[in-house]
Amino acid sequence: MKKLLVDNAIEAMGRAYAPYSGFSVGAALATREGKIYLGANIENSSFGVTSCAERTALFSAVAAGEREFSAIAVVGGRGGEIKDFCHPCGICRQALSEFCGPEFEIYLYNGREIKTYTLSELFPESFSL
């Protein structure tokens, strides 16, 4: 599953719209049933409007009716070249925490190895109402 999700994240990265930062990100989100939703970062000339790859994938999946997720893979790099791990930003961690439990897995790939985290490791003591 890890390799499959990472491969999907790499494919998704190819769809990034990142003319301002030049930094492409791809994400592949797996539902508990094994369906995969892709996301890429989509930038905007009003910078704050930009959507990260993780939220693009999450919101596509939720809009398609999904509510239960098992893992997400994230890759990124300048010009789409994967050299380092691309850690999800704080807003995306909060967005994932709305739908994903503490055991939800996050796979990061730097072009050589896959690092695995749980959501509770990357986003402990999270806010919820």
Ligand code: THU
């Ligand atoms: N970006 C993501 O897509 N995901 C993250 O978790 C961090 C940042 C995007 C947003 C922006 O288009 C570019 O990377 C540079 O910040």
